[in-house]
Amino acid sequence: MANELPPDLAMSIGIGIYGANGHQIWKAPHELGGLGHVAATARIPREALPTSLRDDSEIVHHETLEALLGDPRVELVSLCSPRRRDQAAHAIQALRAGKHVYAEKPCAMEECELDAILRVSSECGRMFHEMAGTAFEQPYLTMREAVRAGRIGQVVQVLCEKSYPWHPDRPQDEEVDGGLIEQVAIHGLRLVEHVGGVRVRAVEARETSLGNPVAGGGLRMAASLMLELEGGGLASVSANYLNPRGTGVWGDETLRVLGTLGMVESFHGGRNTRLVIGETDHGPLDATAPRIDFLAAYLQSISGLGGMPLPLEEELSPTRWVIRAKKRIVEIPLEECGGDGTRTGQ
Numbered sequence: 001m002a003n004e005l006p007p008d009l010a011m012s013i014g015i016g017i018y019g020a021n022g023h024q025i026w027k028a029p030h031e032l033g034g035l036g037h038v039a040a041t042a043r044i045p046r047e048a049l050p051t052s053l054r055d056d057s058e059i060v061h062h063e064t065l066e067a068l069l070g071d072p073r074v075e076l077v078s079l080c081s082p083r084r085r086d087q088a089a090h091a092i093q094a095l096r097a098g099k100h101v102y103a104e105k106p107c108a109m110e111e112c113e114l115d116a117i118l119r120v121s122s123e124c125g126r127m128f129h130e131m132a133g134t135a136f137e138q139p140y141l142t143m144r145e146a147v148r149a150g151r152i153g154q155v156v157q158v159l160c161e162k163s164y165p166w167h168p169d170r171p172q173d174e175e176v177d178g179g180l181i182e183q184v185a186i187h188g189l190r191l192v193e194h195v196g197g198v199r200v201r202a203v204e205a206r207e208t209s210l211g212n213p214v215a216g217g218g219l220r221m222a223a224s225l226m227l228e229l230e231g232g233g234l235a236s237v238s239a240n241y242l243n244p245r246g247t248g249v250w251g252d253e254t255l256r257v258l259g260t261l262g263m264v265e266s267f268h269g270g271r272n273t274r275l276v277i278g279e280t281d282h283g284p285l286d287a288t289a290p291r292i293d294f295l296a297a298y299l300q301s302i303s304g305l306g307g308m309p310l311p312l313e314e315e316l317s318p319t320r321w322v323i324r325a326k327k328r329i330v331e332i333p334l335e336e337c338g339g340d341g342t343r344t345g346q
Contacts, residue, residue, distance in 0.1 A: 013299050014039030017064040018090070022104035023131060024080045025295060026050055035299035042068040045080060056224065065090060076100040076302065079107075084183070085175040088113035091128065095120045097207055100127045102295065103199065107316075111323050114316065121222070127302060131293030132315045134193030139273045139287035143257065143264050144195045146285065151277060153261030158196040158227075158235040160188040163243035163252040170241065172217035180220040180239050181205060181329070182322045187253070188237030189318030192227065194310065196235070196257045201229035202228040203266055205325040211242065225325055237281040262330050 013036040017024055025036070026049065042062040046054055053059055062068045070075065077094040081087035088108035091101045095117070107130045108114040121128040130154055133142055147155065162184050171177050193199055209289060220244060227235040243252045249269035254263040262277035264285070275282040289312035292309050300306035308315070 002201075014073040014075045015078055015300060016040040016042065016068045016071060016076070016099070016328060017044065017078045018047055018068055019080040019082050020044045021082050021084070022080035022262060024054060024104075025078050025102075026044075030295050030298055031293045032212055032299060033259045035296065035303060035305075039073040040068055040071045049197045051243065061141065068097060069094055074099060076102060076299075079103040079211070082238070084256075085109055085179040088117060091117050092120050093122045095126045095128065097127060099123065100132060100298075102298060103130055103133050106130075106178045106322065107184050108318050108319070109182060109323065109326075110176060111320060111327075114320060115218065118312070118316075122187060127298070129294075129298050129312070130316060131294065132190065132310075132318075133292065134190040134311055136172045136292035136294060137270075138289070139266050139270050139285055139293050140195050140255070141291055142285050142287040143255070143266060143273070146255055146264050146275060147195065147197050147259075151262065151275070152257065152259030152264055153256055154194050154200050154231075155229075156233050157258045158192045158198065158229075158233070159192050159251075159254070159256045159258075160236070161240075161254040162187045162240045163240050165210075165243045165245055166213065166221070166241040168213075170219055172212075172214055172219045172310045174218060174220075178222050179326070180207060181225070181326050182319075185223055185225055185237050185239035185325070186318050186322045188225070188239060189321050191253075191255050191315070192229075192237065193317055195255065198233055198235070199230045199234070200227050200321050201230045203321055203325045205329050207329055227321075251306065311339065 007058045012034055013035050013037050017038060025159055040060045046061060060071060068074060079087055079090055081090050087103060091103050091107060094101050108117060119126055162183065166186055175182050195264055200282040204226045205218045205223060209220055211221040212219050222240040229235055252269050254267045256263060264275045265272045271286060273285040275285055297306060297308050301308050
C-alpha cells in the first residue's frame, strides 16, 4: 500500500467499495468533481471491476470487510453486500469503525435494524445514507419541482408502476437482494413521497409468485401496494418482473401525480412526460436540467461544502414503509389459483 496519495487525491474522500450485489458506484456515472475516489475494494472479483479500477495501482483489493475497514485510506464505505440480509450489520460495523456509509437498497430488512443504523450513526458521529437518489434523476426531478411549485394544486392521488423483465439470475431467495417489494417497489415509494411530496400514513400489500418459471422458487413476480397518505390522499404502487423485452426499456416506469388543478406524468421508463393543468395540455416537460448526483451530494456534505437534497428521515421513509409493507403482506397461495390465474371458488 502506498503511504501517500498523489497530490490530486490528497483532499479527495477515499471510498471503499464492498460487494457487487447491486448498483455499486462504478456501475453508474457519478459527477464527483474531485471530491471522492475509490481507494479500496473487498468481496468483488477483480475480473468484475472495470479496467480503470482493476489496473489502478493505488487501489488496494482486500479479501474481507474487516480488512477494508482497517484501511486508513477508506473514509466512506459503499455497501452492496453479497446478502442483503447482512447489510444492516455491515453498515453498523462500518460506522463503529469510524467510516461513513453509503448503502444499497434496502439498507435494512427489519425496522429495528434501520433504527439501530441511525442510532449508531449518531453515536459514532459518522454519516449514513442509502442509495436513494431515484427522485433526483430526470425527469423525476423536474416533476418534483412542478409539484412543489403548486402547479397541479393539492396532490390527491399518485399512481406508480415499476416493471423489470425476469431473467434466470434473479435470486429466488429474498435474503439475497431484499425481494420484489423491498428492492423494486421501494422506487415507487420514493416517487410517491419524494416526487409527489406526500407522506405515507398506512400501507397494505399483496404479492404473488404466479408466473415464476422456477418451480418451487421463492421469487415473487408481482406486488401491489395500496397507500393511505397524510392529509387523506391515496396512492398505489405496483412492481413486477413482467416487463417484456419488446418494450425496449429495461426498467419500465410509469408515474402519474394527480392534483386539484391538474396532473403531471411520465411513462415508458421516463422517456415521455406530460403536464396538464385545467383545460390546457402543456405537453412534455423540459427535463434537460442536470440531475442531482446523490453520491456527489453526499461527498459534498461530508466535506462541508453542501447538504443532502432531503433530510435523512425523509430519505429513509420509503425504506421504512416497504419494511412495514413486507411485514403485513398477504400472499396469494399458488395452490388456490386456477390455471388461468383466477382464485378457485370464485
